[in-house]
Amino acid sequence: MPERRASGGSVARVLVDSPLPQLDQLFDYRVPERLRDAARRGVRVRVPLRSGGRIANGWLVELADSSEFEGRLAELEDVVSEVPMVTPEVWALARAAADRAAGNASDILRLAIPTRYVRVERAWLADAATPDPGPLPRREALPAIAGYAPGRVEQGIIEGERMSLPADPRPVRLPDGTWVGAWAATLALAAAHALADDRSSLLVVPDYRDQEQLEAALGAVVDPRRVLRTDARQAGGPRYRAFLEMTGDAARIIIGNRSTVYAPAARLGLIAMWDDGDALQQEPLAPGVHPRDAALIRQEQSGAALVFLAHSQSVEVHRLVELGWVRAIEPKGQTRPKAVVTEQQADEASGAARIPSAAWRAAQQALEQGPVLVQVARPGHSPLLVCDRCREPARCAACGGALVVPRGGGVARCTLCATAAGDWKCPVCEGAKLRAATVGASRTAEELGRAFPRAKVVLSDGERPVLRVGPEPALVVATRGAEPVAEGGYRAVLLLDGDRMLLRESLRVAEDCLRWWSNAAALAAPGSPVFLVGVGGALAQAFATWRQPEWAGEELQARRALRFPPAVRVATVTSSPERLDRALDAARAVEGVDVLGPTPAGEGLSRAIVRFDYARGAAVATTLRAETIRAATERRRPVAGRKAGRPPVLKVRFDDPDVP
Numbered sequence: 001m002p003e004r005r006a007s008g009g010s011v012a013r014v015l016v017d018s019p020l021p022q023l024d025q026l027f028d029y030r031v032p033e034r035l036r037d038a039a040r041r042g043v044r045v046r047v048p049l050r051s052g053g054r055i056a057n058g059w060l061v062e063l064a065d066s067s068e069f070e071g072r073l074a075e076l077e078d079v080v081s082e083v084p085m086v087t088p089e090v091w092a093l094a095r096a097a098a099d100r101a102a103g104n105a106s107d108i109l110r111l112a113i114p115t116r117y118v119r120v121e122r123a124w125l126a127d128a129a130t131p132d133p134g135p136l137p138r139r140e141a142l143p144a145i146a147g148y149a150p151g152r153v154e155q156g157i158i159e160g161e162r163m164s165l166p167a168d169p170r171p172v173r174l175p176d177g178t179w180v181g182a183w184a185a186t187l188a189l190a191a192a193h194a195l196a197d198d199r200s201s202l203l204v205v206p207d208y209r210d211q212e213q214l215e216a217a218l219g220a221v222v223d224p225r226r227v228l229r230t231d232a233r234q235a236g237g238p239r240y241r242a243f244l245e246m247t248g249d250a251a252r253i254i255i256g257n258r259s260t261v262y263a264p265a266a267r268l269g270l271i272a273m274w275d276d277g278d279a280l281q282q283e284p285l286a287p288g289v290h291p292r293d294a295a296l297i298r299q300e301q302s303g304a305a306l307v308f309l310a311h312s313q314s315v316e317v318h319r320l321v322e323l324g325w326v327r328a329i330e331p332k333g334q335t336r337p338k339a340v341v342t343e344q345q346a347d348e349a350s351g352a353a354r355i356p357s358a359a360w361r362a363a364q365q366a367l368e369q370g371p372v373l374v375q376v377a378r379p380g381h382s383p384l385l386v387c388d389r390c391r392e393p394a395r396c397a398a399c400g401g402a403l404v405v406p407r408g409g410g411v412a413r414c415t416l417c418a419t420a421a422g423d424w425k426c427p428v429c430e431g432a433k434l435r436a437a438t439v440g441a442s443r444t445a446e447e448l449g450r451a452f453p454r455a456k457v458v459l460s461d462g463e464r465p466v467l468r469v470g471p472e473p474a475l476v477v478a479t480r481g482a483e484p485v486a487e488g489g490y491r492a493v494l495l496l497d498g499d500r501m502l503l504r505e506s507l508r509v510a511e512d513c514l515r516w517w518s519n520a521a522a523l524a525a526p527g528s529p530v531f532l533v534g535v536g537g538a539l540a541q542a543f544a545t546w547r548q549p550e551w552a553g554e555e556l557q558a559r560r561a562l563r564f565p566p567a568v569r570v571a572t573v574t575s576s577p578e579r580l581d582r583a584l585d586a587a588r589a590v591e592g593v594d595v596l597g598p599t600p601a602g603e604g605l606s607r608a609i610v611r612f613d614y615a616r617g618a619a620v621a622t623t624l625r626a627e628t629i630r631a632a633t634e635r636r637r638p639v640a641g642r643k644a645g646r647p648p649v650l651k652v653r654f655d656d657p658d659v660p
Contacts, residue, residue, distance in 0.1 A: 013062040024104040030073040042084030046077040101654040102625040103287020112262030133250040134223030139196040162306040169522035180213040188217035199269025203255040206280035230256040261291040272307040277314030311518040318552035336546035337521040359531040366492035373490040377497035389431035480516040489525030498535035574607040575650040583627040
């Protein structure tokens, strides 16, 4: 007889924690009597799978009195943890974000919820008294958010607006003497105003350098007990403890990197992202949902305010501003950096020649007053080479790797396979002469150290990061994104290798460069010169006049004419040629879809780009999702004498950042 109702009236609807697309749905299980008290919405559970008698982990998403399943329901195997981790808000976000990207909701939850530590969980449950989260700030005691019309941002937070804010491009001093970027003070005050209404905030930043500044700024306006971290640099135990605290009823300010946007939060009042265009904001794990998109979904679901803050507005946010979905807030009272665009000198044999005369003299004078920042394109010592005639990047004929001159000198060699390139010829103009396009940070530091023998030289890159430098004179050589914060700001900023940065093969190279330069320029003390070397045209003009939104608008128009993202959406589809053809035929059936490719992707696979308007996104996602399930569940016919073949791979990635 079909079972329409579980005994006791309880049916658990469970999401199995599995990457298999065919398991991305809620399965009904009967709750046995022994688990009635422990089985609550959002807890971790273990459930049996019919295939092979296996036991799988999962999440109890819903509890119901009846099931639509016509057969006999299997029972829950066990409740792993009695702490509800998946709140209704987080589940709704995970489901919507996964559907938009044709992915699995369990993959989203795996990003959102840290690894369980049993000892930490038991200690947290054993605390009889709830730790005091500290008092809420009083709105009348909070300073106004500077750089905009008085009360404009505060009112937008109260009303749940979606706002794009240009960050104030200067360093500021906190009451305890710590110097941070003004952007950190802006986000801290915005979160404090939300907290004053007993509402939580989610603050998403690219990496730990930004998080360190933001934590310092928050410490000046709110009780530190109200602030929780969640990021990959934390040890597992403290990170899990912080997550457990987030599930409570107290309003919190939660800060961290990409996955912070999925954190549980009581009475969410603000979602804010710093520098959404940074490459570190891209989510590399499946289904690859950008936190900006997840934030837009969560804002619409929750009604919280949403803030995008950056020195250089991303093209994606500018598109939302043009649509009227996000409101651009005009700056008021902000001072822009004193930017100077200079030509690069022809002779690049030494560090002195690499820096134009005007910038060199400014650096000499600035070193008498404080630190000077020199931004370079890449770390290391060896110079990166290009063709002397056409400036095409020099590549190894054997593997395509970049060519560099070894530290001890001699013949240029490949950075990947070490093959010598003594008979190199340019594939574009057939030139045979090489020249240095970029000198690494280490060699730049050595050259400048010889040129300024009395100056202290500080090197900061990915391997040797420096977060802060003092106000004393020093030459700070840093790769892009690794620039330390200087007390009082830099007395001069030299942005070298701009032409080399623009040689990178990417649709977003100009947007990235404008952001790198803008972020570095914002570290200068007010009125100090910022020199951009070797770059001209509209991009350099946008930087010099500090009109990044206007440039983003022009870039969006160009991409719209070419049907490039973000004017349209794209999805990359990778599979065997036969399986790929079937998936592409299904996608073409959706109105307004066009396909680029396919092209070889290695290992017998091919890849194609499916291009479509935003209005067709749901239909394309549903279609391609059905194809991934079909590919995962079909079986090839067995061949006599051979083992059964594996199902063909079909990989779908929406909004793929690797699309050139």
